[in-house]
Structure formats: structure tokens, C-alpha cells
Amino acid sequence: MRDVIGAATAGQTYFRGSMDGTVAYMMINKIPKMVQSRVRTWYNYTWDSQKMLDESVLLEQLPLVMRTAIAVDINLATFQKIDLFKGCDNQMLVDMLLRLKSIVYLPGDFVCKKGDIGKEMYIIKAGEVQVIGGPDNKIVFVTLKAGCVFGEISLLQSSKDGGNRRTANVAAHGFANLFVLDKKDLQDILVHYPEAQKVLARKGRQLMKAKGPAAAAQAADKKGGLSLFTPRPPTPKMLKPFGRFNKTNFMDKLKASSAKDQK
């Protein structure tokens, strides 16, 4: 019992020290009051909701076998329900769980901006995000809730023709606790699961059709003629036959796009 109370007090002391240090740093550097207030809100919400600032710091100290047991117990069931991962090897899901980082976004924060290069995908742990667009981002295309994945389209496309760019703006609707999976980590994992690679490549193409620029332009039409995406111009007929010779393997594309992003 004394150990538990001791750990809680140590955690609280660390949180206080970290917040006070950051506040002092912001004051010395004359950071605008608005930003300072958001940083304070982030600290307080993060502490209140999870009683620690960064759980990965804590879990990394554990032996792999224990980290795996904890990750499986807390999150595997959620991952197995995610459509994108259906048909993927369970072991691959566990590998993913071990690489996840947890992050809190404040109400209104942009998680993705349309046109940016996608380097991470997200799974909503708690809260909601909205896919938004139009003038002043006033149009809500869809609200995504706990257990939904987003940011996957630009990760599963190649950088060719800008396929690795975010297809939409996504902002936190209220506080949102997200899991983040890095593109590089996804690549490292997929090397070991060629079947899952194929499944994800196929799903990536389907998602692009279902949620990508063409689908969104249609949705925008329905919502009042405002377009979230600029549709890509069609390939001129004369060039279409050459597209067929361009079937590079999914991992090569993913690696090439990542190498390009990192330059």
C-alpha cells in the first residue's frame, strides 16, 4: 500500500516539476499568453485523464515480455475490431501495439492538415475528431469516435503524384486521446508480414477510392457545392497504357516515399 502511495506521489511531483519548468521556460521566452494557456491546459488534462504525462517512458523500463502482456491486455481487443487491420496477423497487431505512442490533443487542435506529408497514422483512444473543410473549415465531413483509425490514406499510398499527402484536415472535437503509429515503425513491422503488407496495400487503394479526393468532391457537392479536395486531373488517354508498367511492390513504394519525405 505504501508503495502505491509513494509511486503516486512521485508521479505527481514529476508532473508538477515538469509543468512548472515548462511554464518558467515559456515566461523567460515571452511566449504569447494564449499559447501558455494552451500548454497549461494540456498538462492539466493529460494529468487528470491518465495520471501520467507519457506512459511510454514508464513501459519502456519493463522487460519486453511484460510490456507485451500489458499492451495485449489493454489494447489488443480494440485493434482486432479495426476494419483496416481485419485479416492481418495477430502477432503483427501486437508488434504495432508495442510501437504506439499516446498523445492528447486539445479542442480545435489540428491533427492533420490537408496537403501535408503523412508521417503518422492515428487510432482514437478516447474522444472524437472531425474531418473538416470548406471556407474557414466550417464543413464537417465526418466525425470519428473511439476505435476509429485516420491518417492512414497518405501512409498507405506512394509518394508518386503526391499520394503521400494528407487528403483532408482533421481536428480534435473536444479533448482527444490518440494513439500514434509512425510510418517508419509501420514499415519496419510490415517487412516481417508480407501477407499483411498485401492486405494493407489493397485496403489503401480501396480507401483512396472511398475517402480520397474523388469521393470527397462528391460529398462536398452534396454538402453545398464546396470542395474539400481539388480532384486530380484525369490521366490523358495516350498515357494510360504506361500506368500498367508501374506496378512497383507496395513496400518499395512505402520505402521510397519515406526516404523522400525524410530528405
Ligand SMILES: Nc1ncnc2c1ncn2[C@@H]1O[C@@H]2COP(=O)(O)O[C@H]2[C@H]1O
Ligand atoms: N470521408 C472520410 N471519412 C472518414 N475519414 C476520412 C474521410 N476523408 C478523409 N478522412 C481521413 O482524414 C485523413 C487525413 O489524412 P490522410 O489523407 O492520411 O487520411 C485521411 C482519412 O483517414
